[in-house]
Amino acid sequence: MSQDPLHTKLCDQLGIDFPIVAFTHCKDVAVAVINSGGFAVLGEAMHTPDEIAADIKWIRDRIDGKPFGVDLVLPASAPPETTLEEIQSKIPQTHLDYKQSIMDKYDVPMPKQDVGLHQWGGLSLSHGRAQLEVLLEERVPVIASGLGSPAFLLDAAHERGCLVWGLVGRTRQAKRQLEAGVDAVIAQGFDAAGHTGDMGTLSIVAEVSAIAGDTPIIAAGGITTGRHLAAALCLGASGVWTGTLWLASRESDVDMIIKERLIESEAADTVYSDSVSGFTMRVLKCPWTDEWKKPEAPRPLASPYQMILSADYTQGANDARRPDLMYEASGQGVGFVTEMKPARQIVSDMVEEALTVFDDIVGLPD
Amino acid sequence: MKDLEIRSGFDPNLSGKRAECDGGGPVPGGRYAARQEFSGTLTGDYRDHGEPPWRWYLMKELTRKPGDYPHDAVWCESESLFLLDA
Numbered sequence: 001m002s003q004d005p006l007h008t009k010l011c012d013q014l015g016i017d018f019p020i021v022a023f024t025h026c027k028d029v030a031v032a033v034i035n036s037g038g039f040a041v042l043g044e045a046m047h048t049p050d051e052i053a054a055d056i057k058w059i060r061d062r063i064d065g066k067p068f069g070v071d072l073v074l075p076a077s078a079p080p081e082t083t084l085e086e087i088q089s090k091i092p093q094t095h096l097d098y099k100q101s102i103m104d105k106y107d108v109p110m111p112k113q114d115v116g117l118h119q120w121g122g123l124s125l126s127h128g129r130a131q132l133e134v135l136l137e138e139r140v141p142v143i144a145s146g147l148g149s150p151a152f153l154l155d156a157a158h159e160r161g162c163l164v165w166g167l168v169g170r171t172r173q174a175k176r177q178l179e180a181g182v183d184a185v186i187a188q189g190f191d192a193a194g195h196t197g198d199m200g201t202l203s204i205v206a207e208v209s210a211i212a213g214d215t216p217i218i219a220a221g222g223i224t225t226g227r228h229l230a231a232a233l234c235l236g237a238s239g240v241w242t243g244t245l246w247l248a249s250r251e252s253d254v255d256m257i258i259k260e261r262l263i264e265s266e267a268a269d270t271v272y273s274d275s276v277s278g279f280t281m282r283v284l285k286c287p288w289t290d291e292w293k294k295p296e297a298p299r300p301l302a303s304p305y306q307m308i309l310s311a312d313y314t315q316g317a318n319d320a321r322r323p324d325l326m327y328e329a330s331g332q333g334v335g336f337v338t339e340m341k342p343a344r345q346i347v348s349d350m351v352e353e354a355l356t357v358f359d360d361i362v363g364l365p366d
Numbered sequence: 367m368k369d370l371e372i373r374s375g376f377d378p379n380l381s382g383k384r385a386e387c388d389g390g391g392p393v394p395g396g397r398y399a400a401r402q403e404f405s406g407t408l409t410g411d412y413r414d415h416g417e418p419p420w421r422w423y424l425m426k427e428l429t430r431k432p433g434d435y436p437h438d439a440v441w442c443e444s445e446s447l448f449l450l451d452a
Contacts, residue, residue: 045392045399073399076446077389078422079437090436129416147390147399149445152420169401173388176445195390195400277393278432279400302434303400307393329398 005358010216010239014067018351019239028251031062032343041069041144049134056138069142076148094298099309102291111315151180169197174208184216186241191222193244193331194281209236224333226353244331250342258328266335278306286327288313373414381410384450387442404440405430
């Protein structure tokens with residue numbers, strides 16, 4: 001072997017030491033990973049434009065000019081407009097009764113305050129565009145779209161010196177985005193937390209890498225160890241996108257109860273379920289997901305109806321901080337999240353393990 | 367937050383074309399998002415949101431949609447559409 005296997009074209013694109021991308025909603029995690037030689041993308045989909053601007057400044061003040069990214073969830077489809085009242089009026093009584101039976105069976109407390117859904121009112125296209133304007137104005141080094149295609153903003157971003165990454169769940173989405181000229185594609189497999197496509201990580205990373213040419217591909221879905229990193233690079237990826245890995249880190253602001261659940265969990269403790277939101281997504285199993293899988297359960301409703309149903313359970317569980325009820329999005333790599341380590345150590349452990357793997361297989365350069 | 371300028375239009379070349387949409391979006395009320403897949407027929411109607419234009423096409427006569435999806439139409443982001451008819 002003639003060169004450092006961890007020095008990839010993603011490292012060259014970003015000027016980073018290690019091809020490890022942390023996707024996180026926690027600014028402290030992002031800063032720690034960036035200052036450890038990796039890269040971080042801060043998930044800001046839930047935040048207002050003003051909050052995003054403040055978070056960007058906070059990070060910039062702590063990373064000494066190093067690059068960072070911000071992720072928004074651009075929609076790819078949208079139903080005809082409806083009001084919350086219209087939505088609530090269409091939920092069948094059978095589903096309301098089943099929800100109540102779960103609340104009663106597990107003694108789930110009612111939320112202490114209005115659930116976020118009612119306060120927030122959902123994301124609109126206007127909201128998404130306003131968020132994007134902040135990223136462009138602030139010339140965020142990497143703008144990532146966690147779902148829909150970012151092709152429409154490529155010219156505006158490139159004019160400002162911003163790179164644009166798109167996350168895909170299917171090869172044809174990657175092909176479309178590569179043709180449009182994105183700067184990197186995140187190929188996300190079924191092992192991932194939250195929303196995923198139906199292709200496994202092993203398959204989608206190899207397929208997308210095969211058509212990517214010189215564009216870096218970043219592997220996502222179930223990646224939590226140096227062995228995963230080494231495998232992803234062997235598949236043709238130039239880096240890895242990691243989310244679950246950081247949830248239980250020392251710097252993470254995730255509730256300690258959830259951190260403990262993550263540390264105790266294995267891949268089989270996650271479930272790909274549409275019972276939470278009406279969309280399929282991977283989360284830690286909990287009584288809510290278990291009950292909706294039972295034969296006697298009604299079929300979960302489509303979004304946003306199912307989210308209306310689950311909102312009281314979720315908020316009640318979180319308000320009461322009940323470990324037996326709470327859940328979090330989690331990928332199948334969670335089995336390797338076994339202790340609450342500082343982010344810097346997570347980066348160094350991952351790098352060391354990946355190098356050991358390469359050394360065992362082919363030997364490393366002196 | 368100012369409202370987006372929305373410009374409506376009609377593309378006769380797409381009217382009546384069957385297509386698939388690799389859709390999805392943010393889940394209201396949380397920080398999650400999710401994918402949704404649709405198949406149907408494009409009406410040719412489109413909307414351009416903002417500048418640079420973010421184009422969305424209207425799909426009806428849905429032959430595939432998520433279970434219990436309550437609508438008979440969906441707006442699809444243009445880069446997430448894949449035509450089945452040439």
